[in-house]
Amino acid sequence: MTTLDLHALALALLRPYRPGARLASGARWLSLSTESGLRLRFEVDGGVVDVELSPLAPGARYAARSAQVAFAYRTEGGRRAIDGARGRRLCAELATIVEANEAVVLELRSETRRTPRIREVGSGKLLETDPTGAYVTLSPYVGCLIGCRFCYAQSPLAASRRWTGLPDVPWGSYVDVRVDAPEVLAHELDARSPRTIKFCPIVSDPYHAIEARYELTGRCLDVIAERPGWRVLISTRSALVLRDLPRFARLDVQVGVSLPTADDAARRHFEPRAASVSERVEVLRTLRGAGIRTFAIVQPMLPGPLDALAELLNAYADSVTLDVLRGMEGAAEDFADRRYAHAASPAWQRARLDGLRRRLRVPLWDGELPPW
Numbered sequence: 001m002t003t004l005d006l007h008a009l010a011l012a013l014l015r016p017y018r019p020g021a022r023l024a025s026g027a028r029w030l031s032l033s034t035e036s037g038l039r040l041r042f043e044v045d046g047g048v049v050d051v052e053l054s055p056l057a058p059g060a061r062y063a064a065r066s067a068q069v070a071f072a073y074r075t076e077g078g079r080r081a082i083d084g085a086r087g088r089r090l091c092a093e094l095a096t097i098v099e100a101n102e103a104v105v106l107e108l109r110s111e112t113r114r115t116p117r118i119r120e121v122g123s124g125k126l127l128e129t130d131p132t133g134a135y136v137t138l139s140p141y142v143g144c145l146i147g148c149r150f151c152y153a154q155s156p157l158a159a160s161r162r163w164t165g166l167p168d169v170p171w172g173s174y175v176d177v178r179v180d181a182p183e184v185l186a187h188e189l190d191a192r193s194p195r196t197i198k199f200c201p202i203v204s205d206p207y208h209a210i211e212a213r214y215e216l217t218g219r220c221l222d223v224i225a226e227r228p229g230w231r232v233l234i235s236t237r238s239a240l241v242l243r244d245l246p247r248f249a250r251l252d253v254q255v256g257v258s259l260p261t262a263d264d265a266a267r268r269h270f271e272p273r274a275a276s277v278s279e280r281v282e283v284l285r286t287l288r289g290a291g292i293r294t295f296a297i298v299q300p301m302l303p304g305p306l307d308a309l310a311e312l313l314n315a316y317a318d319s320v321t322l323d324v325l326r327g328m329e330g331a332a333e334d335f336a337d338r339r340y341a342h343a344a345s346p347a348w349q350r351a352r353l354d355g356l357r358r359r360l361r362v363p364l365w366d367g368e369l370p371p372w
């Protein structure tokens with residue numbers, strides 16, 4: 001079985017350094033994330049700098065490179081500008097370290113030349129800790145069969161596939177199934193103190209179609225239910241989530257849906273393989289009826305009747321978070337359609353968000369966790 005372990009790869013590339021260590025320049029390596037691509041966080045001169053590592057590809061933009069790897073910097077997920085000279089210096093220092101170790105990349109690629117699009121893989125390290133320590137993320141699948149074209153996971157996951165020499169295939173057509181996720185989770189939970197676990201919708205939807213066959217999300221919930229103190233946050237675009245109502249009853253859980261529009265024609269245009277608007281509303285209604293706390297995520301803003309959307313959110317969500325379109329990813333064609341082209345503009349996205357905010361009576365939240 002292939003082991004999907006970018007974490008181990010990162011440690012091998014940066015040898016002898018490990019998180020917590022200082023580089024020769026004085027930059028301190030704070031943390032390592034493989035949740036969507038391979039990202040290292042450093043503290044440099046009192047500021048935080050993230051560096052993304054990706055396999056070198058023709059036409060790629062980077063601040064520094066080794067023979068196999070490209071390095072790009074950003075600050076706190078791109079939320080703040082960074083002094084470019086400082087970012088380039090850090091990337092160049094990392095490139096020098098990696099250059100001495102990168103034979104491991106070639107070894108990894110030779111293991112995985114021919115593989116099916118649905119792969120059963122080992123989990124490697126399963127839980128990713130948020131840099132603030134407030135929560136951990138868990139994804140039993142990497143890759144998502146719902147395949148929304150605006151999904152932000154597709155570029156970083158395409159880079160992850162390139163690390164292992166896998167072919168470029170369309171987003172929405174492949175999944176790595178972490179078949180040992182429940183067993184690995186039990187082990188990892190027993191070694192940690194309880195906090196919130198987010199079933200991460202960034203690299204996959206926890207209830208996309210293949211969950212009906214493998215039931216990994218469901219079995220991971222069983223593992224969590226056996227251990228008191230953990231909170232669970234689940235977000236989905238699939239009605240399969242209702243299968244787990246009996247499991248939710250045993251957990252301290254909030255369950256939400258993405259609901260970016262009340263217009264099912266717009267939903268079908270942008271999210272053709274996700275649950276319909278009425279199915280998602282039914283999910284919220286049923287969860288509420290079963291005494292489960294609900295939330296809704298409206299992101300990106302999509303066209304459709306604004307009052308109707310606000311009415312649904314007010315009626316069925318206990319809290320709501322709003323955000324604008326952050327990038328087209330693969331959805332440029334969808335937004336080029338003359339019915340929807342206006343929705344691509346940042347001004348429309350912002351005005352729509354403000355209009356929705358004014359209409360909502362339920363609590364709004366920013367950031368990663370709803371009020372508990």
Ligand code: SF4
Nearest residue numbers: 144146147148151204
């Ligand atoms: S359902 Fe979520 S994870 Fe899946 S493709 Fe859509 S946005 Fe991405």
